[in-house]
Amino acid sequence: MRHILPFLxxxxxxxxxxxxxxxxxxxxxxxxxxxxxxERPFRNYVTSDTCRTxxxxxxxxxxxxxxxxxxxxxSPASVLAPWEGELQLRDERYVLERRGDEFWVELPDPDHxxxxxxxxxxxxxxVVLSTGSHHFQAYWFISGSxxxxxxxxxxxxxxxxxxxxxxxxxxxxxEVHRKTGKGRWxxxxxxxxxxxxxxxxxSDVHMDTFAAELSISCEACHGQAADHVAANRxxxxxxxxxxxxxxxxxxxDPADMTAEMSVQVCxxxxxxxxxxNDRLAEKARVKGLPYRPGESxxxxxxxxxxxxxxxxxxxxxxxSGREFNAVIxxxxxxxxxxxxxxxCLSCHALHRPEGDSRPLEExxxxxxxxxxxxxxxxxQCHDEYLDTSRxxxxxxxxxxxxxxxxxxxxxxxxxxxxxxxxxxxxxxSPSVKPSIEIGxxxxxxxxxxxQSVAWVGDKLGEWYGQEAVGMKEEHRDLASGVxxxxxxxxGQRALLAWHMGxxxxxxxxxxxxxxxxxxxxxxxxxxxxxxxxxxxxxTLSGYKDFEYDFVGPEANRARAHDRALAGWTTTAQNDDPTxxxxxxxxxxxxxxxxxxxxxxxxxxxxxxxxxx
Amino acid sequence: xxxxxxxRRHLKLGWCLLLFFLTMGIALETMHGFKLGWYxxxxxxxxxxxWRLAHAHGVLLALVHxxxxxxxxxxxxxxxxxxxxxxxxLNLAGFLLPGGFLLGGIIVHEADPWLGxxxxxxxxxxxxxxxxxxxxxxxxxx
Numbered sequence: 001m002r003h004i005l006p007f008l009x010x011x012x013x014x015x016x017x018x019x020x021x022x023x024x025x026x027x028x029x030x031x032x033x034x035x036x037x038x039e040r041p042f043r044n045y046v047t048s049d050t051c052r053t054x055x056x057x058x059x060x061x062x063x064x065x066x067x068x069x070x071x072x073x074x075s076p077a078s079v080l081a082p083w084e085g086e087l088q089l090r091d092e093r094y095v096l097e098r099r100g101d102e103f104w105v106e107l108p109d110p111d112h113x114x115x116x117x118x119x120x121x122x123x124x125x126x127v128v129l130s131t132g133s134h135h136f137q138a139y140w141f142i143s144g145s146x147x148x149x150x151x152x153x154x155x156x157x158x159x160x161x162x163x164x165x166x167x168x169x170x171x172x173x174x175e176v177h178r179k180t181g182k183g184r185w186x187x188x189x190x191x192x193x194x195x196x197x198x199x200x201x202x203s204d205v206h207m208d209t210f211a212a213e214l215s216i217s218c219e220a221c222h223g224q225a226a227d228h229v230a231a232n233r234x235x236x237x238x239x240x241x242x243x244x245x246x247x248x249x250x251x252x253d254p255a256d257m258t259a260e261m262s263v264q265v266c267x268x269x270x271x272x273x274x275x276x277n278d279r280l281a282e283k284a285r286v287k288g289l290p291y292r293p294g295e296s297x298x299x300x301x302x303x304x305x306x307x308x309x310x311x312x313x314x315x316x317x318x319x320s321g322r323e324f325n326a327v328i329x330x331x332x333x334x335x336x337x338x339x340x341x342x343x344c345l346s347c348h349a350l351h352r353p354e355g356d357s358r359p360l361e362e363x364x365x366x367x368x369x370x371x372x373x374x375x376x377x378x379x380q381c382h383d384e385y386l387d388t389s390r391x392x393x394x395x396x397x398x399x400x401x402x403x404x405x406x407x408x409x410x411x412x413x414x415x416x417x418x419x420x421x422x423x424x425x426x427x428x429s430p431s432v433k434p435s436i437e438i439g440x441x442x443x444x445x446x447x448x449x450x451q452s453v454a455w456v457g458d459k460l461g462e463w464y465g466q467e468a469v470g471m472k473e474e475h476r477d478l479a480s481g482v483x484x485x486x487x488x489x490x491g492q493r494a495l496l497a498w499h500m501g502x503x504x505x506x507x508x509x510x511x512x513x514x515x516x517x518x519x520x521x522x523x524x525x526x527x528x529x530x531x532x533x534x535x536x537x538x539t540l541s542g543y544k545d546f547e548y549d550f551v552g553p554e555a556n557r558a559r560a561h562d563r564a565l566a567g568w569t570t571t572a573q574n575d576d577p578t579x580x581x582x583x584x585x586x587x588x589x590x591x592x593x594x595x596x597x598x599x600x601x602x603x604x605x606x607x608x609x610x611x612x
Numbered sequence: 613x614x615x616x617x618x619x620r621r622h623l624k625l626g627w628c629l630l631l632f633f634l635t636m637g638i639a640l641e642t643m644h645g646f647k648l649g650w651y652x653x654x655x656x657x658x659x660x661x662x663w664r665l666a667h668a669h670g671v672l673l674a675l676v677h678x679x680x681x682x683x684x685x686x687x688x689x690x691x692x693x694x695x696x697x698x699x700x701x702l703n704l705a706g707f708l709l710p711g712g713f714l715l716g717g718i719i720v721h722e723a724d725p726w727l728g729x730x731x732x733x734x735x736x737x738x739x740x741x742x743x744x745x746x747x748x749x750x751x752x753x754x
Binding site: 053056057058235238239242 | 653654658727
């Protein structure tokens, strides 16, 4: 027996080892690929796998969130698009192919020299990373040089189960087309879509890009956790910490911090910031610009407050996903005692609360606390409105009506991204001044689309004593829905098209006058406007099954416009002659086509790009 | 020393423990069957682990008690204090080990059990000495 035992043990070890020498007793890490960004252990970052050991519930709720799946390695489990067949983008053709668990695309060589007389040869590229999993999913393929990635110019719209051009997912001028963006992921996207990014951009060709974790994980918000893990390895230390119920100094928990520090954690990605100086910008290209939660976000960054791609002319953010700038400029954040200030966690729960009975999908959509989609969000501080008689007194609308919803007035849907609006997080009272001066629709007119800006101005003066503002003829004589959908810029038209499909606007404004305007927007030069107009049209009575392809041939879109108008009649003129006039209707309900066409000539055709 | 009374006590205790922890196993299975969040949710992962350990240790220790009873009954008249040491060790372990896991799972904080878990190492020590005492004696048996 004594002689047999060592032999048995050795035999067991050999049996457990795989062909490549790895196995139960002998392990050798697999070689990391060199042609794509990878996860690599990074100074003091322990990754979410380690956090899971002690925080299973927090891990589980993070795992169910869209933060985790913002960046994913491409695999059968992560790819949501049907990966087969061909895609056509203008004159470019993409062929999609699965090779086992790998995803490939054949396309014209993105590296083919510009201006070359020869057509670009077709090449196969492996798709290795995806971005997004909530509304859209975009795909990145290897460029063939170091870890630099290029963007597949078609993305997948999840709820509609369809491919569409990446250009179309944004408010983007029709004549401007995105390029494959060689290295864009390494230069821009990874900054927020990974945990502790290190772009490693040494030149346009050489990029040694890696991150502590490819998803937005625990340490993005809680900071590097190696010290925390070391300090809490001992059970005695853990029980002692728990009995003291104090703040654990080895880890950052936004929930325990002041509002000012807490919002910065979200602000590192949900804000518009730039490296504070050229030296830091240069450093960021190679080593990244690490932000450790708990430290000042502004130590290495400056807040950006202007730029047409992201802001209204008065500096208010107009794109979704950059709420930090809006929150820190809101009275709820700026005023009052430190402990009473609003921060992101006043309404949002990044980890699904225990006992939350809502479906998972409802929580993870916006990661809100229970009840925070409604008035409770505001009443938690403004508790004087628990007395419902105060509500009607304040809002001049019936208590249960949509006009008495706090957010409809103070957080209107004036931000845009990914083919939909989102609520402005710059909490403010409605005013017509920005509508007149810079064209930002006011909250009142976004429900009362059939009323003029002047009507709103009069009401705000009468109810809240707001000073009268000088108005132009169109602000007095035209309904806001008419004015902005015909003469607004692409951003305004997109907002209006969306609101014409929004139930509260439809309830407040009626719908039977909207068809000509939405039909017109079906032919809008901007893809995003056409998309939303088509969506909104389908919410109107009789148009539920209206067939329309917003990126279809131009002639088809013209036919869709005619089809939409063909079945339209209205009685909106019967309610009130002045209303009919505001809505460009004759007394018999017919459209005042000349005036309609005239206003269309005044459409603001300035190029608009709304980035994210 | 006549070990028969001691053997009878351990036989009774072993079967009683087996009955108790078998019942506990049925209760745990039932909680699985009805998908009770209080037991199955990820936030209660530690509770599930603790109670599964309580069930497993309880059943195994019940069998050890029965094995101990059969062992000393088989040996009949013996010299020395080892049966009492073995008996004491197994008795303590039979309650402290599964009891510690059971109590540890009542209140959990993330991945850490309640302080009742401290009974477990005591039970493990008791089991070690109890088993060691029997093992050493049985090894000397011809």
